[in-house]
Amino acid sequence: DAGVIQSPRHEVTEMGQEVTLRCKPISGHDYLFWYRQTMMRGLELLIYFNNNVPIDDSGMPEDRFSAKMPNASFSTLKIQPSEPRDSAVYFCASSTETIPSEVYEQYFGPGTRLTVT
Amino acid sequence: AQSVTQLDSQVPVFEEAPVELRCNYSSSVSVYLFWYVQYPNQGLQLLLKYLSGSTLVKGINGFEAEFNKSQTSFHLRKPSVHISDTAEYFCAVSNQPEAAGNKLTFGGGTRVLVKP
Secondary structure, rough: OOOOEEEOOOOEEEEOOOOOEEOOOOOOOOOOEEEEEEOOOOEEEEEEOOOEEEOOOOOOOOOOEEEEEEEEEEEEEEEOOOOOOEEEEEEEEEEEOOHHHOOOOEEEOOEEEEEEO | OOOOEEEEEEEEEEHHHHHHHHEEEEEOOOOOEEEEEEOOOOHHHHHHHHOOOOEEOOOHHOOEEEEEOOOEEEEEOOOOOHHOOEEEEEEEEOOOHHHHHHHHEEEEEEEEEEEO
């Protein structure tokens, strides 16, 4: 398997623009997580899905952020409108409960570095 | 609610010297514990995990960690580091038994800089 795939790897946009980050989890994984990493706040869980259903979105900063998972192989994180304080590295991770040796192990993608000017 | 504290934000260490990264957690229930490593410009990858059984856990790249329930700690050690161990290390915890749907709580991270 190619691992968790994220696109784009880098995104530079102007304040006020819409930004869409994409994630393809590992095939067969039934959990998907979106994280944000900054120097000031460290690694924060934004939202996670189980079988394509959002389970906990308490980490989503505000209404400007939204996430969807239309099917088991694709998820998006959208920011509209974007602001400079959204600049961060956004990670997607996936995991499964169906393989006992991998229970609770999250596999991370390479991240998307977002810069909002 | 659970929380994870990594007491050292940065740890400089010379090549071939030992290193210990400290991690303490707080939780009202039993937990599963993890150490992840993040190399520059990459995502996190699992080093090792404690679910049950022996309190000494061995992971990849020569790392090991010891679970101490009475001290609520899960410190990470390596007897001899290499330049390639330069990275950021994250301790994480998840509640038993249902693990809140695989949800993890991460510590703030410890940057390890290995010097020649």
